[in-house]
Amino acid sequence: MVLSLVFREETWCFTQGEGQGIQPRDIVCRIMAANHEGSRRVQRRAASASHGRAWMTRHHERRKPLMHAQQIIATHPQVKGNTNDALIRCIEQCYDCGQACIACADACLGEDMVAQLAQCIRSDLDCADACFATGAVASRRTGSNEAVIRAMLTACETACRACAEECERHAGHHEHCRICAEACRACERACGEALRSMQPG
Template sequence: MTRAAEMLDTTPAHFDLDRDALAEAIAACVECAQTCTACADACLSESDVAAMVACIRLDLDCADVCTATSRVLSRQTAYDAQVTRAVLEACATACRRCGDECSTHGDAGMEHCRVCAEACRRCERACRALLDAAS
């Protein structure tokens, strides 16, 4: 059981979202934020940093959006469905864009980008699954 799931189990607040989908989305967002931050840092160590500027930017944008999303999803007291849907859409979009960029570098042999693309894909799927469950 993830810490996110454990916290959801302990909250006295009632929430209308699928608990498992919510816990998975929170965990995926936290993991993706960390992975994207580490990927951006690894990109700065590449020999041609100038070629990595778009990747670094998308990594950092994705990390920030994932962090914000995990925080919004973690707050279920006085839940606002419109805000939740908006952050989930933004997160899925950021993850798709970052995952696409990192995939190109991962296919070229940059392992940090391959790992990051996988984390982005997982997070995008988790956000979309939660959106579907909330519909």
């Protein structure tokens, strides 16, 4: 006869009548201990999976856009909620692209082959300046200066295209150039869409 008691994480076995066809105490204990350890492994895997899902959720939340262009421009007293959504998307893309270009230029300066990246650095910095200036001018709603906004959008579109083409030349060797090229292409498209959304004044 075999009696077992599970107390916390330890298994205690008691046997009676060994030698009368009943399994020896040590074999029974090993079987029970193996079952207990298997259960603990399942619990650990479940806990690990839960932790992984929680990390992915937090990581995804951190990656959510933090721009407030849509919200704050909509509150402008002369806008009264009537926003140009294409232009607002362009503002957000301009700031995103400007940051990517600054980071790419800095990463290029850290490369061993920095001399070969001189044009890329120049393109990055020119594009960043154009993006930040365009984002700032396009964010203003007091009064009207659409001719200047259109000129800025055109210049920014040109700068983004040039920077994207230069970064794409190095994308195969430098990941930061690949990422920057993607940001520049997105901003180039956004500038074009914003231009098409504006009627000549």
